[in-house]
Amino acid sequence: MKTLLRCLLVVALATVLAAPVFAQQKAAPKAAPKAKAAPAAKNAISQGGLWVDGTFSYSSLTYDYEDFDEVDVNTFALAAAGDYFIIDHLGVGGLLGYASIDTDDGDESELKIGPHVLYAFDNFADSKFYPFVDAAFGLEQAKFDIGGDEESENGWFFVIGGGCNYTIKPNLGIIGKLNYSMDSLDDLDISGFNLAVGLVGMFDL
Numbered sequence: 001m002k003t004l005l006r007c008l009l010v011v012a013l014a015t016v017l018a019a020p021v022f023a024q025q026k027a028a029p030k031a032a033p034k035a036k037a038a039p040a041a042k043n044a045i046s047q048g049g050l051w052v053d054g055t056f057s058y059s060s061l062t063y064d065y066e067d068f069d070e071v072d073v074n075t076f077a078l079a080a081a082g083d084y085f086i087i088d089h090l091g092v093g094g095l096l097g098y099a100s101i102d103t104d105d106g107d108e109s110e111l112k113i114g115p116h117v118l119y120a121f122d123n124f125a126d127s128k129f130y131p132f133v134d135a136a137f138g139l140e141q142a143k144f145d146i147g148g149d150e151e152s153e154n155g156w157f158f159v160i161g162g163g164c165n166y167t168i169k170p171n172l173g174i175i176g177k178l179n180y181s182m183d184s185l186d187d188l189d190i191s192g193f194n195l196a197v198g199l200v201g202m203f204d205l
Contacts, residue, residue: 044130044167044202045120049085051093051165053175054078055198059099066187075101077110079196081136083118084205091118095136095159106146110183112157114138120165133162134177142185155185165200175200 044051056078063071077099083091097112120132137158144151161179168174176197183190 042204043122043127044165044173045085045089045091045122046204047085047087048205049091050082050203050205051085051091051118051200052080052082052203053198053200054080055175055177055196057177057194057196059181059192059194061181061190061192064189064191071103073101073103075099077194079112081116081118081134083116089120089122091120092116093118095138106144108142108144110140110142112138112140114157128167130165130167130173131162132165133160134179135160140183140185142183142188153185153188155183155188157181157183159194161194163196165202167202171202173200173202174198 042049057076059073059075059077061073061075063073065071077097079095079097081093081095083093085091093116095112095114095116097110099110101108101110114137116134116136118132118134120130122130135158138156140155140157142153142155144153159179159181161177163175163177163179165173165175174197177195179194179196181190181192181194
């Protein structure tokens with residue numbers, strides 16, 4: 001009998017001592033949910049952005065005719081390009097170019113059209129600068145007027161280079177490019193460097 005009473009006394013004492021601990025655990029407030037990370041700030045080369053530029057270029061080219069000697073030609077050209085950023089930094093789109101060339105032998109005009117791809121960078125101290133590399137390829141048509149005789153040649157072109165976009169307003173920038181181009185026509189190959197400057201509009205779609 002005494003043993004039973006001692007056991008009951010120990011159980012009662014343990015219950016009394018443990019009660020505050022259980023009460024404290026029950027009353028403990030739930031941990032506050034972790035705050036969600038803020039989304040990364042968008043800039044001019046974030047996914048969903050669009051660049052549309054128009055440029056004026058000076059070109060130093062070499063004309064390699066099939067039946068004649070090489071000729072060095074300096075000329076000016078106009079071009080427009082549009083690129084949609086399918087992911088951050090990477091834009092794809094198209095290019096349209098036109099050039100009118102006067103030579104000692106006659107006049108020439110060139111029309112180019114094709115896809116264009118651009119990869120831009122933004123890891124620089126000044127967020128207004130967006131350096132980039134780009135490339136384009138596609139179809140070309142050249143028309144020649146030599147001594148009143150007109151003829152045309154078709155072929156392809158390839159351009160690779162890079163440049164920089166400096167934003168002067170949230171949706172407007174000044175763009176500069178330096179690239180190397182190669183054109184292959186029916187009886188003529190053209191290659192050389194092009195230096196272009198112009199304006200670029202930047203939109204968030």
